[in-house]
Amino acid sequence: MIGLRLRQLVFASIVALIAYVFAANVMLPASMGMALDSYSLTIIGKYLCFAMLAVALDLVWGYCGILSLGHAAFFSLGGYAMGMYLMRQIGERGTYGHPVLPDFMVFLNWEQLPWFWYGFDAFWFAGLMIFFAPGMLAFVFGWFAFRSRVSGVYLSIITQALTYALMLAFFRNEMGFGGNNGLTDFKDLLGYPLASNGVRVWLMLASGLALLLSLFLCQKLLATKFGRVLVAVRDSESRTRFLGYRVEHFKLFAFVMSAMIAGLAGALYVPQVGIINPGEFSPLASIEVVVWVALGGRGSLYGAALGAIVVNAAKTFFTGSYPEAWLFFLGAMFVISTLYLPRGILGALEDLAQQVKGNAPKLSTEELS
Amino acid sequence: MIPVTQAMLYLDGLSVSFDGFKALNNLSIDLAPGELRAVIGPNGAGKSTMMDVITGKTRPDAGVALFLGRHDLTLLDETQIANLGIGRKFQKPSVIETLTVEENLELALVGNRSPWQAIMQILRPQDRHSMSEVASRVGLTDALDQLGGTLSHGQKQWLEIGMLLLQEPKVLLVDEPAAGMTDSETLKTAELLKSLAGEHTVMVVEHDMEFVEALGCKVTVLHEGHVLAEGSLSHVSSNDEVVDVYLGR
Structure with a gap:
């Protein structure tokens, strides 16, 4: 019950945040002085995207x-799909003023647009690719990995290799994704200038709504029998197989869905930070996501979202005020959560609340709601 | 396809070796439809390996394993075999510990196993009815909301038998059902398995001789991967070889 209330609290906080920004930045006149500035909006929007990525990872890991150590790859692919749309919106306003080719292609003396850039001038097409590109990668990768029953640490290692390989590939200029520099210098989104405060408000609101939607969807999915089969696969894969379930199909479904949520998160992230480059594919980025989820509470979607926000808020603070201490702090958080918070922040809060109420803490379980 | 044998389960000349160790050595057994059969034998006799071959977990090096005289079990995987109608209870009780008893039963409930179906499925009244019927049959009616992990060893065994029943399999492979049970529970289990025979074909692997006696069925004795003797319990226990390798003098 207390667990439920804490989850409602997390959900309500996100709703409240969205409502506040909507009221203060959109509805009320600026003279009220309640509106958030661009910097805060962008920071919050980023955190919300990271929270979505954490929810996506928790769906498959928790x-x-x-244990996917390559989820940043799906995030980045969604980001690149959005970046490609934004690049094509630049048009003649680029440094070289070419009407079709993005600057980096002109710089590389390319004569025409590569085929895989076709269609990205249309928002609906880019919008589809945001889901399709990561989803397809997850499908192909998962199809082979799960069918061959690659699991546990071996699966983690190859997901890590996957994201590393993508990083190396995207670093190459010949790939046609801007190489080392990635995609940047975006001008506008759906005709509205990205730098404007209004667009930043809407991007942050969209990120918040997308986070709520993914939480809601995952929660609904997990509340069905599908969710119970997933838990059965997690706890006893071979048993589930002997019950007649095609384990690889269930894993594949969850994996693809998770990749698509990660892709959407990446797509919302890129216009807010204004750049996407191959560094986003780095293995470390994926491992950080695992830390967020572990710290927030693996096996609880709200815990994962909370973990992402807490760790990234700490990151913003430390890298600003004590840059040299950040990595030590990150390491310390991971050690502490492993040793003392096996169920993460949310789990620890639940136990604490139980004790305050005078009840003995329940047997630790991952609840499914 | 025309059945090539009348047997429900037909194993002939099965051999499996692990790193040179012959877990099964030219093993042949067949079970008639509706039969209850006890399989006994010392540790390492090949009882679990035989079940692994039947359920698709292990591929034999040689031999034939036919279900209903027409399905070649050596070509199918665990999921396909389970869906054909061969259910298995493991030696170590393996219920899903983080799901409740009711959820465990729901997972086992016979029906379409596709992911899409799992998302759309809503329990029908008759599903709830058969689940509660099985729950009362295995004595877990009061524990439906309890997590699988909190059950006692004996209760887990019962839950697993209950799950097996809800799968409505044609063949039940039951590995050491009485382990960790009290004497009265053991007798109750024997009664339950006896009541299942006829409608289902049941193969029970067991060490507990009192339990085998209570089953009162045909007994197969395995030793070093092949059949040493077969017949009624009194018949096999008077067999000198069986006494030497298993029962002891």
Whole structure:
């Protein structure tokens, strides 16, 4: 019950945040002085995108036991899809003023647009690719990995290799994604200038709504029998197989869905930070996501979202005020959460609340709601 | 396809070796439809390996394993075999510990196993009815909301038998059901398995001789991966070889 209330609290905080920004920045006149500035909006929007990525990872790791160390790859692919749209919106306003080719292609003396850039001038097409590109990668990768029953640490290692390989590939200029520099210098989104405060407000609101939507969708999915099969796969894969379930299909479904949520998060992230480059594919980025989820509470979607926000808020603070201490702090948080918070922040809060109420803490379980 | 044998389960000349160790050595057994059969034998006799071959976990090096005289079990995987109608209870009780008893039963409930179906499925009244019926049959009616991990060893065994029943399999492979049970529970289990025979074909692997006696069925004795003797319990226990390798003098 207390667990439920804490989850409602997390959900309500996100709703409140969205409502506040909507009221203060959109509805009320600026003279009231309640509106958030661009910097805060961007920071919050970023955190919300990271929270979505954490929810995506928790769906497969927390509930299905697939420890993906390559989830940043799906995030980045969604980001690149959005970046490609934004690049094509620049048009003649680029440094070289070419009507079709983005600057980096002109710089590389390319004559025409590569085929895989076709269609990205249309928002609806880019919008589809945001889901399709990461989803397809997850599908192909998962199809082979799960069918061959690659699991546990071996799966983690190859997901890490996957994101590393993508990083190396995207670093190459010949790939046609801007190489080392990635995609940047974006001008506008759907005709509105990205630098304007209004667009930043809407991007932050969209990130918040997307986070709520993904939390809601995952929660609904996990509340069905599908969710219970996932838990059964996590806890006893071979048993589930002997019950007649095609384990690889269940894993694949969850993995693809998770990749698509990660892709959407990446797509919302890129216009807010204004750049996407191959560094986003770095193995470390994926491992950080695992830290967020572990710290927030693996096996609880709200815990994962909370973990992402807490760790990134700490990151903003430390890298600003004590840059040299950040990595030590990150390491310390991971050690502490492993040793003392096996169920993460949310789990620890639940136990604490139980004790305050005078009840003995329940047997630790991952609850499914 | 025309059945090539009348047997429900037909194993002939099965051999499996692990790193040179012959876990099964030319093993042949067949079970008639509706039969209850006890399989006994010392540790390492190949009982679990035989079940692994039947359920698709292990591929034999040689031999034939036919289900209903027409399904070649050596070509199918665990999921396909489970869906054909061969259910298995493991030696170590393996219920899903983080799900409740009711949820465990729901997972086992016979029906379409596709992911899409799992998302759309809503329990029908008759599903709830058969689940509660099985729950009362295995004595877990009061524990439906309890997590699988909190059950006692004996209760887990019962839950697993209950899950097996809800799968409505044609063949039940039951590995050491009485382990960790009290004497009265053991007798109750034997009664339950006996009541299942006829409608289902049941193969029970067991060490507990009192339990085998209570089953009162045909007994197969395995030793070093092949069948040493077969017949009624009194018949096999008077067999000198069986006494030497298993029962002891």
